[in-house]
Amino acid sequence: MFKYLPLTLSNQEEMLAVIRAKRIDDLLGDVPQSIRLTKPYQLLPRLSESQLRKYLKANQGQVLQSFRGFGVYEHERPSIIDAISSRQEFLTSYTPYQPEVAQGTLQYIFEWQSMITQLTGMDVSNASMYDGPTALSEAMTMAVSVTGIKRVLIASALLPHVEAVLLTYARHRDVKLDIIPSKDGLMDQKALEQAMNSPFAAVIFSYPNRFGLIEYFDRIAPIIKSKKALIISYNDPFALSRLKSPRELGADIVCGEAQSLGLNPSFGGPYLGYLATLNEWVRKMPGRICGYTKDSRGQRGFVLTLQTREQHIRREKANSNICSNQSLLALQATVYMSALGKQGLVAAFDRACAVTRYLVEQLTATGLFTKTYQAPYAYEVTLTSQVNTHLLEKALVKKGYLIGYPLNDKQLVMYGSETKTKEDIDAFVAAIKEVQHDLH
Amino acid sequence: MTYTKLIFELSSQGRVGYQLPNTSIPATKEPRLSTNLFRQEAAALPEVSELDIVRHYTKVSQKNIGIESGFYPLGSCTMKYNPKINDEMASLDGFKLIHPTQPLDTVQPLLKIYFDMATMLNEITGMGGTSLNTFAGAHGELAGLMIMKSYHEARGDTKRTKVVIPDSAHGTNPASAMMLGYETITIKSKNGMVDVDALKQVLNDQTAGIMLTNPNTVGLFEKDILMIAKLVHDVGGLLYYDGANLNPLLGIARPGDMGFDIMHMNLHKTFSTPHGGGGPGSGPVSVAKHLVPYLPKPVVVKEKDQYRLDYPTTSCGQVGGFYGNFLVVIRAYSYIRTVAEDLMHVGPHAVLNANYIQASLKDVYKLVANQPCMHEFVMNGLIDQSTGVKTLDIAKRCLDFGIHAPTIYFPMLFDQSIMVEPTEVESKETLDQFIAIFRQIAQESKTNPEIVKTAPHHTPVGRLDEVSAARTPTLHYAALQKIKEN
Numbered sequence: 058m059f060k061y062l063p064l065t066l067s068n069q070e071e072m073l074a075v076i077r078a079k080r081i082d083d084l085l086g087d088v089p090q091s092i093r094l095t096k097p098y099q100l101l102p103r104l105s106e107s108q109l110r111k112y113l114k115a116n117q118g119q120v121l122q123s124f125r126g127f128g129v130y131e132h133e134r135p136s137i138i139d140a141i142s143s144r145q146e147f148l149t150s151y152t153p154y155q156p157e158v159a160q161g162t163l164q165y166i167f168e169w170q171s172m173i174t175q176l177t178g179m180d181v182s183n184a185s186m187y188d189g190p191t192a193l194s195e196a197m198t199m200a201v202s203v204t205g206i207k208r209v210l211i212a213s214a215l216l217p218h219v220e221a222v223l224l225t226y227a228r229h230r231d232v233k234l235d236i237i238p239s240k241d242g243l244m245d246q247k248a249l250e251q252a253m254n255s256p257f258a259a260v261i262f263s264y265p266n267r268f269g270l271i272e273y274f275d276r277i278a279p280i281i282k283s284k285k286a287l288i289i290s291y292n293d294p295f296a297l298s299r300l301k302s303p304r305e306l307g308a309d310i311v312c313g314e315a316q317s318l319g320l321n322p323s324f325g326g327p328y329l330g331y332l333a334t335l336n337e338w339v340r341k342m343p344g345r346i347c348g349y350t351k352d353s354r355g356q357r358g359f360v361l362t363l364q365t366r367e368q369h370i371r372r373e374k375a376n377s378n379i380c381s382n383q384s385l386l387a388l389q390a391t392v393y394m395s396a397l398g399k400q401g402l403v404a405a406f407d408r409a410c411a412v413t414r415y416l417v418e419q420l421t422a423t424g425l426f427t428k429t430y431q432a433p434y435a436y437e438v439t440l441t442s443q444v445n446t447h448l449l450e451k452a453l454v455k456k457g458y459l460i461g462y463p464l465n466d467k468q469l470v471m472y473g474s475e476t477k478t479k480e481d482i483d484a485f486v487a488a489i490k491e492v493q494h495d496l497h
Numbered sequence: 498m499t500y501t502k503l504i505f506e507l508s509s510q511g512r513v514g515y516q517l518p519n520t521s522i523p524a525t526k527e528p529r530l531s532t533n534l535f536r537q538e539a540a541a542l543p544e545v546s547e548l549d550i551v552r553h554y555t556k557v558s559q560k561n562i563g564i565e566s567g568f569y570p571l572g573s574c575t576m577k578y579n580p581k582i583n584d585e586m587a588s589l590d591g592f593k594l595i596h597p598t599q600p601l602d603t604v605q606p607l608l609k610i611y612f613d614m615a616t617m618l619n620e621i622t623g624m625g626g627t628s629l630n631t632f633a634g635a636h637g638e639l640a641g642l643m644i645m646k647s648y649h650e651a652r653g654d655t656k657r658t659k660v661v662i663p664d665s666a667h668g669t670n671p672a673s674a675m676m677l678g679y680e681t682i683t684i685k686s687k688n689g690m691v692d693v694d695a696l697k698q699v700l701n702d703q704t705a706g707i708m709l710t711n712p713n714t715v716g717l718f719e720k721d722i723l724m725i726a727k728l729v730h731d732v733g734g735l736l737y738y739d740g741a742n743l744n745p746l747l748g749i750a751r752p753g754d755m756g757f758d759i760m761h762m763n764l765h766k767t768f769s770t771p772h773g774g775g776g777p778g779s780g781p782v783s784v785a786k787h788l789v790p791y792l793p794k795p796v797v798v799k800e801k802d803q804y805r806l807d808y809p810t811t812s813c814g815q816v817g818g819f820y821g822n823f824l825v826v827i828r829a830y831s832y833i834r835t836v837a838e839d840l841m842h843v844g845p846h847a848v849l850n851a852n853y854i855q856a857s858l859k860d861v862y863k864l865v866a867n868q869p870c871m872h873e874f875v876m877n878g879l880i881d882q883s884t885g886v887k888t889l890d891i892a893k894r895c896l897d898f899g900i901h902a903p904t905i906y907f908p909m910l911f912d913q914s915i916m917v918e919p920t921e922v923e924s925k926e927t928l929d930q931f932i933a934i935f936r937q938i939a940q941e942s943k944t945n946p947e948i949v950k951t952a953p954h955h956t957p958v959g960r961l962d963e964v965s966a967a968r969t970p971t972l973h974y975a976a977l978q979k980i981k982e983n
Contacts, residue, residue: 059836061580061769062843062846062922063923063925064849064850064921068924068925069849071925072849072850072853072925075856076853081845081846083869084848084849085718085749085869088750089723091723092723092755094748097838098621098838098840100617100621100840101617101834103834103836103838104834104835104837106582106835109582109586109831109834109835110582110585110586113827113831114589116609116610117591117592117607118592118595118599118603118604118606118607119595119603120590120594125596125598127598129596129597129598133517133518135514135547137551139588140551141558143584144555144558145565146558146561146562146563148563148584148771149563149564149565149579150563150773151571151574151576151772151774152772152774152775155892155893156958156961157956157957157958157960157961158562158953158957159561159774160560161557161561165554167503167973167974168503170973171503171505172542181970181973184775185776187632187633187636187776188817188818189818190817190818191817191818218815218818218819221814221815222814222815222817224814225813229646229677229813271534297536297540298539298540299535299536300534300535301533301536305536314818322593322594322595322596324595324604324824325823326597326632326819326820326822326823326824327632327824328818339970345775348967348970348972350961350965352958352960352961354958354959356499356501356959357501362963363967363970368668368669368672369668371668372668373671373672373681375668375675378638378639378669378673378675381635381775382775382776383773383775383776383777384773384775385771385774385775385776386773386777388774392554395542395545395550395553396514396515396547397515397542398514398542398544399543400513400544401517402539402540402542403539411520412520415522450600451600454600454603459599475517478518478519479520479521479522480521482522
């Protein structure tokens with residue numbers, strides 16, 4: 058007997074009698090004998106719960122004091138997030154196919170959609186997607202489907218892992234992706250305008266961009282619109298608490314990585330993609346959408362809606378093959394946004410920016426670093442280092458720190474989270490000073 | 498009245514639900530960006546206290562049922578118990594607080610878990626290589642087809658534009674194929690199985706591959722699988738295995754031994770990780786040896802006793818930001834390590850449970866296949882349909898008894914499909930209860946059909962109006978505020 062297998066031998070006998078079979082094997086007549094397993098799987102040895110706990114506790118990754126964002130951000134994280142999202146009603150339920158017993162899930166999805174439309178300024182949000190990069194890939198597909206043109210331009214520097222996923226999706230869907238190299242860390246408007254001379258479906262912008270810089274596309278938006286192309290904006294939603302909304306700048310589709318809204322870094326996943334758009338394009342939108350309705354008793358209720366876009370109904374004519382969302386993470390982000398609230402999210406953004414400015418000040422004062430670009434930045438900044446960034450990374454790990462992401466041997470992108478205090482930063486800068494002598 | 502308030506409706510100006518730490522850094526360090534960079538008005542997020550939030554989501558959660566509330570026999574969804582130890586392991590700081598781009602020597606144990614997990618999945622599926630980078634079943638499926646495409650392209654075999662899919666397949670199969678520009682060829686089923694003659698008709702040198710679920714969505718094992726594999730391979734095509742129904746094969750047979758070249762599995766089904774109300778899942782993709790070079794990148798490789806990431810140029814590409822849903826993988830790893838050799842009993846017990854229910858309901862519900870099933874079976878509504886009770890009514894009535902309804906109206910081969918999958922974790926007592934409830938519903942359908950047709954009666958909300966939801970979509974709170982609700 059095993060704890061997850063409750064059928065006793067006498068249970069099995071009684072059940073087989075009802076089925077009129079002698080043994081379970083009699084039920085497997087269609088499985089060819091030649092492929093039947095004859096010996097147990099060769100797996101790693103069995104561990105009891107306590108042995109597993111002991112083994113994994115001894116085999117974890119090294120937790121570092123981090124000054125790295127680059128698409129994955131540490132933020133203040135209210136304890137209620139895990140307390141709420143670990144409730145079994147949320148954790149163990151299926152995707153809401155029977156809405157009468159899934160109003161819990163549907164209601165928080167509605168709340169999530171409401172908050173995302175608030176941050177982005179868009180008309181509609183879906184129920185969430187796998188992660189930021191796949192959300193952007195779906196946005197690209199949407200634009201191709203709306204315009205019928207298989208060419209998309211990338212105007213601002215995207216994070217490399219985002220670009221890599223986009224390139225993969227584009228390659229397999231025969232979409233031509235043109236990456237316009239940036240100039241002084243920002244989009245090169247001239248080069249972009251030149252690229253717009255041949256037909257294209259959409260232009261992708263990102264703010265803050267790979268280098269942490271804020272750049273807007275409002276000036277070029279009318280030109281793009283005049284060519285009947287779409288604008289896709291890829292944003293860290295944390296930044297949208299304070300920065301101008303993509304809607305205000307003229308975006309048609311807004312998407313990004315919502316890990317920054319209360320999710321752990323988790324070695325890369327699970328994360329939470331979001332995608333929002335205008336009413337105009339809602340029927341081309343991939344993913345689940347939750348809508349308001351009434352029940353037979355006249356009460357407020359919520360259901361999955363506009364499902365005729367989806368695979369289980371449209372099969373090969375669907376917008377996408379997506380048949381789920383990152384529901385539990387959307388709940389975590391919704392709780393996070395509720396806790397920080399209207400003022401708190403703005404305050405967190407401002408604090409992170411202040412921390413980053415103090416960090417830049419202290420780092421440049423050492424004489425080892427200079428700011429690489431002059432454009433405005435928020436909570437991440439690209440610095441040029443006098444010492445080899447990879448050697449610096451290695452040396453600081455020994456002191457328990459994760460430095461900014463090394464773009465190459467000379468440049469790195471530093472992140473100042475609102476979780477860091479003046480003392481944290483002073484200690485970090487002191488640690489850099491200590492190791493620098495060994496690196497020259 | 499059921500609690501239906503939205504968090505926004507608890508909002509009161511000035512209230513806060515969290516305190517930020519004091520950084521001791523003066524506010525003058527805050528960005529003095531020119532005002533044209535900022536939004537003029539803060540996003541209208543709620544302003545609520547911590548207790549407001551906790552009470553709100555507690556009440557909201559109580560409108561859901563989960564696996565711990567009761568039996569959840571959704572066909573093709575494998576709703577098995579989600580062990581607590583797995584969650585505990587995924588919550589260790591050295592997993593959840595790790596940045597994905599940390600130097601590799603600080604994450605060696607995590608890469609080892611990834612590598613060991615892939616190796617164990619190879620053994621369980623009989624495949625030659627596994628990537629854990631894919632986030633869900635449908636995502637694994639998409640990556641699997643990218644592998645198929647990359648393989649044919651690498652051989653210069655560019656005329657293969659067609660993917661064959663049986664009409665019983667999950668909707669994701671044709672949708673995934675479409676996303677990669679494949680033309681889908683649907684073949685009709687015969688007695689619930691692939692019609693080998695129909696298959697022969699459509700196979701040719703344009704066939705990129707076939708996508709199969711086995712056992713299929715009718716709950717039957719494709720008995721001609723070895724013949725099907727030979728036919729597809731003979732024309733140069735590949736076999737894709739949709740691992741949605743892998744659970745019954747544990748301890749019984751392996752897709753690799755049946756001749757499949759590419760497959761995905763769902764760790765949130767077969768390997769017990771929570772469904773989370775729709776996600777996060779994890780959908781690893783496995784391939785036969787000759788397709789290993791095409792797996793998604795990065796690939797975790799072991800050299801001596803060190804693990805590193807590799808980015809082979811032959812790879813079908815990078816399909817997600819990093820290395821998949823790692824915390825989900827930790828849960829499934831914990832499951833396999835603790836269940837170990839007892840995995841051999843999972844398939845047989847799942848099959849026994851399904852057959853027991855099937856045999857116990859066959860005199861009142863219309864079985865679509867008059868033979869033993871695998872882990873799930875399909876009923877095409879009631880035998881006696883004289884009172885007009887439909888599958889939808891049966892499902893809604895089922896909810897009144899505190900258990901989740903089976904999957905309904907799928908597979909689409911039958912117009913009143915009810916698909917039941919009990920999984921191996923349920924006791925005979927639970928199955929007996931379910932059987933009694935389904936027999937009672939059949940009885941009520943004769944004696945008091947109205948109670949069934951107007952169900953559910955005991956759920957937080959009654960039947961929902963999906964038609965008007967789609968006709969005039971109201972998709973967020975600001976839109977809801979603009980309409981008159983009553």
